[in-house]
Amino acid sequence: MSGREFHPLVKQLLDGDITLAELPAELRAEGEEALALVGAVDRAPVSVPRVTWRVMAQLERRRQTRRMLPWLLAPALALAAALVLFLRPAAPPTNPSLVTVRFVLSAPDARAVSLAGTFNQWDSHATPLVRTGVSGVWTATVSLPPGQHQYVFVVDGVRWVPDPAAPAVDDGFGRRNSVLTL
Amino acid sequence: MSLLLALPLVVLAQQQGIAARLDGRVPATVAAVAESLGTAARARGLPIDPLIQKAIEGGAKGVPAERVSAALRLVVAQLDTAAAGLRAADVTPDTLAIAAGAFAITAGLNGGDVASIARSTSRADAALVVGLRVAGTLAALGVPPQQSADLVSATLASGRPATDLLALPGRVQAEMARGIPAAQAAAGLARAAAAAAAQGRHGPPPGRGQPPSHPTPPQHP
Numbered sequence: 001m002s003g004r005e006f007h008p009l010v011k012q013l014l015d016g017d018i019t020l021a022e023l024p025a026e027l028r029a030e031g032e033e034a035l036a037l038v039g040a041v042d043r044a045p046v047s048v049p050r051v052t053w054r055v056m057a058q059l060e061r062r063r064q065t066r067r068m069l070p071w072l073l074a075p076a077l078a079l080a081a082a083l084v085l086f087l088r089p090a091a092p093p094t095n096p097s098l099v100t101v102r103f104v105l106s107a108p109d110a111r112a113v114s115l116a117g118t119f120n121q122w123d124s125h126a127t128p129l130v131r132t133g134v135s136g137v138w139t140a141t142v143s144l145p146p147g148q149h150q151y152v153f154v155v156d157g158v159r160w161v162p163d164p165a166a167p168a169v170d171d172g173f174g175r176r177n178s179v180l181t182l
Numbered sequence: 183m184s185l186l187l188a189l190p191l192v193v194l195a196q197q198q199g200i201a202a203r204l205d206g207r208v209p210a211t212v213a214a215v216a217e218s219l220g221t222a223a224r225a226r227g228l229p230i231d232p233l234i235q236k237a238i239e240g241g242a243k244g245v246p247a248e249r250v251s252a253a254l255r256l257v258v259a260q261l262d263t264a265a266a267g268l269r270a271a272d273v274t275p276d277t278l279a280i281a282a283g284a285f286a287i288t289a290g291l292n293g294g295d296v297a298s299i300a301r302s303t304s305r306a307d308a309a310l311v312v313g314l315r316v317a318g319t320l321a322a323l324g325v326p327p328q329q330s331a332d333l334v335s336a337t338l339a340s341g342r343p344a345t346d347l348l349a350l351p352g353r354v355q356a357e358m359a360r361g362i363p364a365a366q367a368a369a370g371l372a373r374a375a376a377a378a379a380a381q382g383r384h385g386p387p388p389g390r391g392q393p394p395s396h397p398t399p400p401q402h403p
Contacts, residue, residue, distance in 0.1 A: 118235050121207075122242035148285055148315040160243060167322030167351065169289045172236060172253035173245045179289075181319040181351065 098143040099182045103153075103163070105129060108136025110155045117151025117177075119144050124154040150177040203234050208241035208250065215251040219258050228261045229277035232284060260284040264314075267296030273310070282311045286318035286330075295331035302335035312344045313337070319351045324364035333368045336375035 007027055107113055115127040119142070129138035150169070153161045162168050163178035171177040200220045204213040216237045220230040236257050240250030264283025268275035270293070275283075283296040299313050313334045320330035337347055350371060357367030 116242060118239075122235075122239045124242060148282065148318070167289075167319050167324075169285075169318070169322045171239065171243075172256055172288075173240060173243060173249055175243070177239075179319055179322050181315050181348065 098145055100141060100143050101180065101182070102139060102141045103129065103151075104137060104139045105153050105161075105163075106135070106137050107153075107155055110136070110138065112156055113138040114154045114157075115140055115142070115151055116154050116160070118149050119151070124157065129153075144180075144182060146182045149180045149182070151180065152177055200230065200234060204237055204241075208237050209247045211247045212237055212240065212250045212254075215254055219254055223258050223261060226262070226265070227275070227277075227280075228258070228265060229281045231277075232261065232281050233257050257284070260287045263287055263293045264296055267293035268300050270294075270297040271300035273300045276307055278311045279307055279314065282314035282318075286314045286321070289318035289321035289330075290327040291317060291321055291331055292327070295327055298331050299335050299338070303338040309338060309344055309347070312347050316347045316350055320354060320364075320368060323351055323354055323358070325354060325368040326365050329365055329368050329372070333372040333375065336372045336379060340375045340379035342375070342378065 007030060009023055009027055103115055105113055113129040113131075114124050115129065116122045116124045120126040127140055127142060129140040131138050150171075151163070152175075153163065155161055160175065162176040166178040166180065168176040168178050200217045201213060204216055208216070216233055220233050223233060224230050233254055236253055237250060240253060245253075261280055261284045264287055265275045265280045267283060268279055273279065279300075286296060286299075287293070295317070296314065299317055300310055303309050303313065317330045317334040320333060321327045325333070333350065334347065337350065353371060354364060354367045357370070358364055362370075
């Protein structure tokens with residue numbers, strides 16, 4: 001499965017900031033496609049092909065008075081075949097300087113998934129992901145301060161798995177840490 | 183005199199801080215190495231958080247003590263390299279900038295790249311910190327390190343806000359999703375940033391843009 005990123009104006013369309021008619025003619029088809037895709041997403045929250053690991057991350061950045069809801073349906077990277085990034089309205093954050101990040105991992109066979117990283121002192125029990133529906137997709141929403149964070153997913157308490165959809169760096173121990181820069 | 187008396191107490195408190203943060207998380211041998219390295223690093227003006235984080239990470243991942251200790255030494259070396267790069271650019275490095283530079287080095291940049299990025303901005307340290315983090319993230323995405331530094335430098339030089347910097351990895355990823363190699367994607371963005379910087383220096387092309395009707399108020403940090 002391949003993904004794509006929509007034009008910024010199409011993202012504004014998805015955010016409801018502009019209408020289809022306000023899109024330039026050359027973007028109308030893309031806008032219609034995006035709306036159709038979002039409709040499909042609404043009906044079937046995540047539709048993913050059969051792969052071992054698949055990760056989707058969703059970021060939401062709130063600004064002072066205007067909420068940004070950029071929708072991004074991004075491509076698959078490497079073995080993760082499908083990466084879908086999209087944003088949804090969230091409850092107002094208690095601290096406006098925090099950024100709400102949604103981590104998503106498709107792990108149909110996992111019994112438990114959690115998140116360990118610099119933001120939780122690498123505590124593999126601190127940030128569990130919740131299984132959503134029957135598709136084997138696990139999610140967690142975390143508010144993080146702006147900055148550079150490193151993390152991995154911990155599957156079944158034993159397997160430390162980097163996010164295949166995110167940039168990664170050597171962890172100094174022969175493995176990789178995923179990187180999130182906010 | 184009181185300062186002299188207080189100094190050992192401060193050092194002791196710092197050591198206890200490192201030990202306290204590692205207590206129960208890492209083997210005693212790792213804690214001892216972290217304390218030793220951390221105390222010396224702090225005396226050189228380096229941040230110790232990356233060191234403590236790496237020790238905790240190693241403990242959490244069940245990495246053997248010898249390997250964690252080696253990783254801690256590498257972290258300190260990266261912090262030293264970052265600080266040297268910043269000083270080479272006549273930037274008085276603060277701990278945030280050093281940590282950001284060390285991350286960039288972890289991702290593949292070198293001290294020269296850090297210096298190059300630091301030279302490209304006369305803005306407040308916050309922009310430099312973001313720039314270094316973004317450069318590291320770009321390199322982690324697969325953009326060649328020097329090209330990552332060039333793209334960030336060009337963006338910083340164009341005077342664009344930090345949000346534009348933070349958007350760079352996503353823009354590169356979007357291009358990669360279309361099948362464009364990371365290096366090529368970054369090169370395109372760097373050209374656009376350079377053009378924006380040039381336009382900022384020379385003003386808009388003829389027929390493009392109008393002078394503001396009122397003087398622009400100075401920007402305050």
